[in-house]
Amino acid sequence: MPYPKFSGIDFSKHDVIEFNPDQPDVGKGFRCGRGEFVSYIKGEKIRNELRSSTSKCWLLSCRDGLAAYVTLLADKLTMGTPILIDEDVRYTTFPAVKVGWLAADPRAKGSGSRLMEWAMEYVVLELVPRLGIRFLTVDALYDADLPGQPYDASGFYYKLGFRFTNPDEENPPSDGFRTMYFDLMPLIQQINQVTQP
Numbered sequence: 126m127p128y129p130k131f132s133g134i135d136f137s138k139h140d141v142i143e144f145n146p147d148q149p150d151v152g153k154g155f156r157c158g159r160g161e162f163v164s165y166i167k168g169e170k171i172r173n174e175l176r177s178s179t180s181k182c183w184l185l186s187c188r189d190g191l192a193a194y195v196t197l198l199a200d201k202l203t204m205g206t207p208i209l210i211d212e213d214v215r216y217t218t219f220p221a222v223k224v225g226w227l228a229a230d231p232r233a234k235g236s237g238s239r240l241m242e243w244a245m246e247y248v249v250l251e252l253v254p255r256l257g258i259r260f261l262t263v264d265a266l267y268d269a270d271l272p273g274q275p276y277d278a279s280g281f282y283y284k285l286g287f288r289f290t291n292p293d294e295e296n297p298p299s300d301g302f303r304t305m306y307f308d309l310m311p312l313i314q315q316i317n318q319v320t321q322p
């Protein structure tokens with residue numbers, strides 16, 4: 126009898142690999158509660174974005190196939206107030222990396238948060254030493270047009286430490302998402318403590 130897909134796999138430390146757009150069959154068998162995330166990983170749009178260097182995509186795959194994916198791209202966080210005034214930084218816009226598309230197969234428990242934790246570490250270890258980056262951003266999907274409960278991805282990001290850029294924004298949002306941000310500084314300091322003599 127075949128075992129259920131992804132059963133018994135601990136994703137908490139699983140490797141993440143970069144998506145090569147010429148690799149065949151990526152996304153085959155992938156499931157997600159939101160169909161647009163399945164079409165996206167299987168379709169040409171993501172492949173064109175990768176080839177045109179407008180996005181980078183990272184995969185959490187295992188023997189059973191694709192468990193989750195995330196895209197990352199350069200962004201600018203715009204806030205209503207100078208949130209780093211305590212650090213004597215008076216800007217209201219800040220360099221950031223955006224979490225573009227993120228999706229996890231619901232059978233691969235924990236794969237979504239593993240990818241997000243990987244992305245935070247990747248940005249701090251690989252990008253922050255080379256480029257000014259202080260925040261992660263995401264446009265958290267909010268779909269009010271569903272029967273019953275609206276679909277709201279912000280709770281997932283909130284648990285990870287993201288906060289709303291505009292907490293007073295109308296809800297449901299008119300454009301179908303709410304922008305959130307995550308301050309990388311605690312992780313930057315933590316990693317510096319471990320790596321610096």
Ligand SMILES: CC(C)(COP(=O)(O)OP(=O)(O)OC[C@H]1O[C@@H](n2cnc3c(N)ncnc32)[C@H](O)[C@@H]1OP(=O)(O)O)[C@@H](O)C(=O)NCCC(=O)NCCS
Nearest residue numbers: 159227228229234235236237238264265266277278280281
């Ligand atoms: C959002 C998504 C990537 C989360 O991935 P996941 O693998 O289900 O997440 P995990 O299993 O790692 O869950 C981590 C925690 O977040 C919680 N969580 C997941 N989605 C949530 C939501 N929408 N609201 C509140 N909490 C949520 C889980 O219950 C879990 O909580 P716990 O740690 O207390 O057990 C996944 O549900 C998904 O692909 N959704 C459809 C696409 C989507 O909305 N992408 C984001 C677009 S901005």
